[in-house]
Amino acid sequence: MQGKHTLIFKRPWARLSVLAFMLSGLVGWGVGGAHWPWPIQVIALLVLVSLAAGWLLLRIEHDLLHPMRRLAEHARRLHDGDNTHLMMATYLTERDDEVGELARQFQHLVEDLKTHNAQLLEQSLIDPLTKLGNRRMLENRLDVALPLTRRLDCTVSVLMMDVDHFKLYNDYYGHPAGDECLVQISGVLRDTFRRDSDIVVRLGGEEFLVLLIDTPSEEAWRLADAMRGMIQAMGMPHEYSPTADVVTVSAGVVTSPPGIDADIDAMIACADAALYACKEQGRNTTLARMLSSPAEALAADV
Ligand SMILES: Nc1nc2c(ncn2[C@@H]2O[C@H](COP(=O)(O)OP(=O)(O)OP(=O)(O)O)[C@@H](O)[C@H]2O)c(=O)[nH]1
Numbered sequence: 629m630q631g632k633h634t635l636i637f638k639r640p641w642a643r644l645s646v647l648a649f650m651l652s653g654l655v656g657w658g659v660g661g662a663h664w665p666w667p668i669q670v671i672a673l674l675v676l677v678s679l680a681a682g683w684l685l686l687r688i689e690h691d692l693l694h695p696m697r698r699l700a701e702h703a704r705r706l707h708d709g710d711n712t713h714l715m716m717a718t719y720l721t722e723r724d725d726e727v728g729e730l731a732r733q734f735q736h737l738v739e740d741l742k743t744h745n746a747q748l749l750e751q752s753l754i755d756p757l758t759k760l761g762n763r764r765m766l767e768n769r770l771d772v773a774l775p776l777t778r779r780l781d782c783t784v785s786v787l788m789m790d791v792d793h794f795k796l797y798n799d800y801y802g803h804p805a806g807d808e809c810l811v812q813i814s815g816v817l818r819d820t821f822r823r824d825s826d827i828v829v830r831l832g833g834e835e836f837l838v839l840l841i842d843t844p845s846e847e848a849w850r851l852a853d854a855m856r857g858m859i860q861a862m863g864m865p866h867e868y869s870p871t872a873d874v875v876t877v878s879a880g881v882v883t884s885p886p887g888i889d890a891d892i893d894a895m896i897a898c899a900d901a902a903l904y905a906c907k908e909q910g911r912n913t914t915l916a917r918m919l920s921s922p923a924e925a926l927a928a929d930v
Pocket residue numbers: 757790791792793794795796798802803804805806807810832833834907911
């Protein structure tokens with residue numbers, strides 16, 4: 629508590645009012661009250677005391693109880709998740725007394741909690757190693773993206789990508805080098821899929837997923853293959869890989885054409901199957917498939 633904040637009953641107006649009451653009482657008493665009959669004196673005294681008590685109660689209501697109710701109401705709204713009145717009324721926070729100090733500290737606490745919550749939320753959506761989104765971020769973004777694609781009647785493409793022989797890489801170069809390799813690959817993903825609507829996440833391990841909205845099937849494949857080529861061109865040595873002497877990746881892409889209600893789970897399963905086919909065909913390759921209905925996937929190797 630800073631020294632500049634005065635106690636409520638030491639505030640100048642309060643001191644002046646008390647002084648005024650006492651003076652008027654004494655003056656009134658001196659001028660004529662002392663000569664009044666005693667019943668009148670008692671009644672005058674009672675009136676004076678009642679006025680003082682009434683004034684005191686009004687001040688307590690105005691200075692303490694009303695602001696406390698406002699503070700409690702503010703806390704209740706925050707607790708109920710009502711974010712429409714996040715800022716506390718300035719008449720509370722600008723007061724130069726204990727109530728103002730309490731309101732300001734309360735407001736700081738709420739702001740700190742909001743910042744902390746936002747950080748926690750972000751941490752829960754971001755993969756700490758690559759700083760790409762994680763599976764939870766994908767779910768969150770899908771909640772917004774899918775209804776939009778239905779409304780706009782546009783294509784949805786899912787790309788699944790996985791590092792080739794990453795176990796061998798880890799085994800021979802060590803886990804920290806494996807981590808650094810994943811960070812480098814994430815950089816290429818970020819550089820390749822730059823549109824605001826692109827969703828790029830690390831699903832876990834050495835598996836990444838990209839969701840593209842309103843991108844024709846050929847374009848989705850072209851981007852995925854460009855990304856594969858860029859990772860190969862980075863030339864990260866992988867001398868124990870049976871596929872190439874540098875780190876390579878495989879990618880399966882599946883596109884759902886406009887007019888089809890994209891079933892993301894079916895699309896992910898289909899992209900995963902395309903990725904598996906890449907591995908079967910020798911890795912370091914990109915395969916695309918077109919989904920003609922949520923249930924049916926037509927093979928369309930490019
Ligand atoms: N460095 C590092 N390695 C990881 C991480 N997550 C998973 N891995 C490793 O990634 C490797 C994945 O190996 P596999 O699933 O067998 O796949 P692969 O060796 O890449 O073989 P193919 O995918 O068939 O080419 C495992 O050795 C995991 O330990 C991580 O965060 N960092």
